[in-house]
Amino acid sequence: MTTSNGTGTQAIDRAMSLVAAVIKADEPLTYPELQDECGLAKSTTSRLLAALERTELLERNGGGGYVAGPLFWLYATRHDPWEELVRIARPTMEQIGDDTRETVNLSVNRGDRVAQVAQVDSSYMLGTKDWTETDVPAHASALGKVLLAYGALEAGDGPFERITPNTIADPGALRRELDAVVRHGWASTVDELEIGLTGVAVPVRGVHGDVIAALGVSGPSPRLEHRIDEVGQKLDERAKQLSGLLRRGTHKRGAA
Template sequence: MAPSVEQSATGTQAVDRAAALVSTVVHADAPLSFADLQEASGLAKSTTSRMLAALERGGLLERDPEGSYVAGSLFWLYAARHDPWEELVRLARPAMERIGEETSETVHLSVTRGEKVVQVAQVDSRYLLGTRDWTEIDVPAHTSALGKVFYAWGALPVPAHELERLTPTTITEPEALRHDGIRTRKRGWAVTDGELEVGLTGVAVPVQGARGDVVAALGISGPTPRLEDRLDEIGTNLSSHAEQLSRLLRGRAPKEGVA
């Protein structure tokens, strides 16, 4: 619950305590009462009171109608200015870079926007022959591994109508796509094998958001010959990274830890 109170360096006691209070409020995303905060911080009532007042004055905290404390205007100002997936990208970047190093292929991160799937980040392959920049390019969801993740985990409804054919192996029947989704879910990762472009293989896994829903897909792509024998290994690798990322999204901030 409450993040461990940091060990203050010298000369920052007040600020450290104040930061701990804010942190407590933000981490608990429900409003916290004065008593909760006093207890969580272990400070004297008077100190708590003065501090909360200062934080409120500074826009870091705010009181809801019942008088409990919630994150203040600075937080919603920030949230209003930044796309939610900006944070996702930020959190995901290190993982994507590691995946890039481990697989040497191009790494993708996608989210859904409306009924479409858009890429929000990419780390390029080490090879000359690799997938180019897909960011913001529209790829039909049923042809990419990224898109299939959303279908398979129900983050996107499978269309009722016939789907566009891009290659001989593209799945065009909704029913077939649904079946592919079932297999995908069992397997834990989605794969596209020349269904988007002949010779292009992709593998992708779901990323769970704070509430357990699938908010993004993490995957790699590259030439089929380089990938076809490593699908299992890649799928497992992606899964473990995605899981870590999910944990991050669930709320634990990446502090301390040996870099």
């Protein structure tokens, strides 16, 4: 290998300096900023950036700045998916909180259970509770029903625990409920997990289109049970936007 013509280790070193500059930056870097940061000629910078985009190590966001490319997202989803997912989803969750003023949760499956990995609190004093430390049965929560309906969790044979008089405990009835979730695009519970608690949730899809999480809103039944369709539609719109970010890879810092 040679360093004299820019095709050997010198070219690799220069390309990696561009990648490192982008990864370490707090904001997306422009072409002139990268050239200045790495001390490279214009032609060299242009050639290397084009190669790094082709190989998906870097990409440009909507403003033209360079951010980490899809290969970094792929690595994150395989090795530390939930931390990255929470970071990406946080702005969407805050938007939903502004839309509904209710508690917003993001859940994933961990083994055979629903794990709540992020929460935005309700703006109401009544209804705010930290669900991230609570083990919630999948069949009795809107978030869990989404994961069950789309195959991210297995329901099992049942019968299921009847937590309240409204909990669906019969396997056949639960199956019909899950089929309805897929038809409608969202799941709901009214007084099934707790008397007086209503929840609505929708699926979040990953880079391959499969359901990787559930995004939901919960609050007191008197506030929510008559707004289920309205809240479900709002959630569906927001979740589709989030899913689009995940699929397109435009979610990197400064790009969303």
